[in-house]
Amino acid sequence: MVTERVGWWRRSRWALLSLLVLVPAAVVAALSIDAVDYLGSRPSVVTTVEPGQRADLSGAQLRVVDSWMAPWDSPAGERYAVPEGTALVSVTLELDAGAASEEFRCSVKLVEPDRDRRWTPGYTDTDYFPGRDLPDDVPTGCSWAEVPFPFEVTFLIPEDAADAVVIEAFTPDQLPRAFHLRLS
Incomplete structure (x- = not known):
């Protein structure tokens, strides 16, 4: 029986692709909350x-x-x-x-x-x-x-x-x- 060996990059591609989407989304969400608080706390x-x-x-x-x-x-x-x-x-x-x-x-x-x-x-x-x-x-x-x-x-x-x-x-x-x- 011959088994095909799958590389780490291929096994992890969906997890890596999700990180490409989730990390920027988390940063934007965190900064937008701070930005709203900052703009509301500043005399304008x-x-x-x-x-x-x-x-x-x-x-x-x-x-x-x-x-x-x-x-x-x-x-x-x-x-x-x-x-x-x-x-x-x-x-x-x-x-x-x-x-x-x-x-x-x-x-x-x-x-x-x-x-x-x-x-x-x-x-x-x-x-x-x-x-x-x-x-x-x-x-x-x-x-x-x-x-x-x-x-x-x-x-x-x-x-x-x-x-x-x-x-x-x-x-x-x-x-x-x-x-x-x-x-x-």
Whole structure:
């Protein structure tokens, strides 16, 4: 009795062909779910707010009170030791979150809308109105408090972005809706 010997490639052809279809399909399915989540979590429906005007963030009111910039080659840039080729941007915001829920929180970033570059704030202390009828537990960022309060955010950005930046503010529950607050 003579038996024909079948090679491994021939015995495995259907399994290999199914892998050619299943692996790309699995990758596409996994990436499409992530892409939908990513696009839904990114601020993309933008309302521009002029200086001094207020943005409504889930019942809280946010506005730019003041802003200033210190390029590296200016006297202020030298005083703050701003690295060459960059600019320090300081923005004072006022938040009135008394009408919002106690779980209220928002994100604040500096954005160059034309080039879609974003910067998160650095750490800074808030000491604008110490002892002026504010409770001891007033937060220093974009979170709930019973009374309106100011807070400051600072950014170190490339010098070429200094003239085209806005504050982007949003709450996770309103995404993809966001506000671009123009600096004063």
